[in-house]
Amino acid sequence: MSLLVKICGLSTRETLQTALDAGADMVGFVFFPPSPRHLSLEAGRELGRQAKQRALKVALTVDADDATLDNIMDALSPDIFQLHGKESVARLRDIKQRFGRPVMKAVPVATSADLAALPGYAAVADSILFDARAPKDATRPGGLGEPFDWHLLENLDLKLPYMVSGGLHADNVAEALRVTRAGGVDVSSGVESAPGVKDPEMIKAFIRAARASQDTSQELSVR
Numbered sequence: 632m633s634l635l636v637k638i639c640g641l642s643t644r645e646t647l648q649t650a651l652d653a654g655a656d657m658v659g660f661v662f663f664p665p666s667p668r669h670l671s672l673e674a675g676r677e678l679g680r681q682a683k684q685r686a687l688k689v690a691l692t693v694d695a696d697d698a699t700l701d702n703i704m705d706a707l708s709p710d711i712f713q714l715h716g717k718e719s720v721a722r723l724r725d726i727k728q729r730f731g732r733p734v735m736k737a738v739p740v741a742t743s744a745d746l747a748a749l750p751g752y753a754a755v756a757d758s759i760l761f762d763a764r765a766p767k768d769a770t771r772p773g774g775l776g777e778p779f780d781w782h783l784l785e786n787l788d789l790k791l792p793y794m795v796s797g798g799l800h801a802d803n804v805a806e807a808l809r810v811t812r813a814g815g816v817d818v819s820s821g822v823e824s825a826p827g828v829k830d831p832e833m834i835k836a837f838i839r840a841a842r843a844s845q846d847t848s849q850e851l852s853v854r
């Protein structure tokens with residue numbers, strides 16, 4: 632199966648266009664006001680039109696209520712909801728039933744104990760995004776540019792598609808894929824020149840590096 636590459640936290644037409652032209656499979660739009668990547672609904676509507684049919688639109692929310700999700704549905708019509716808060720398994724089920732869209736549940740990882748939450752989420756979610764657990768004093772649960780120990784996923788036996796994220800960039804994405812065998816990679820800080828400021832050249836470099844590592848692993852698998 633082909634590697635999925637997600638560029639998250641896009642907020643301008645220009646950098647979104649760069650990601651689309653460079654071949655991103657998924658583009659993430661953050662709807663979380665404390666984030667430097669937070670989008671208004673109108674910005675989401677505009678960028679969503681630009682991305683439509685070019686890549687999967689991922690709406691990223693944190694413990695959002697139904698009214699917020701309704702507004703995002705109306706503005707962006709996301710292909711996937713990425714739930715990046717403390718949403719329960721029951722909440723995932725509610726959201727799937729109410730909105731009829733696939734749900735990617737972010738699972739914060741710091742130690743192996745964090746993987747205990749997986750079986751419950753894996754029974755309901757359509758995919759999992761492993762991300763570095765944020766420090767207790769962080770102003771947001773993700774998008775912090777810090778990796779977790781990818782070896783914690785070395786013996787993962789998950790029947791669900793999963794992505795790896797957290798502190799990825801062009802120079803470490805190949806190793807992250809080698810260790811985790813993830814089917815997708817996700818990046819935000821690693822393609823920014825400053826928090827929330829996406830850099831076109833860094834976006835292109837990251838996608839090139841991810842695709843190159845995908846080609847290498849496919850070559851190895853056929854030997």
Ligand SMILES: O=C(O)c1ccccc1NCC(=O)[C@H](O)[C@H](O)COP(=O)(O)O
Nearest residue numbers: 639666773774775776797798818819820
């Ligand atoms: O990106 C944010 O600002 C953000 C805010 C609140 C919750 C999640 C957030 N990002 C989630 C993502 O999917 C990021 O791409 C992921 O955490 C990796 O971020 P980074 O380590 O900066 O590459």
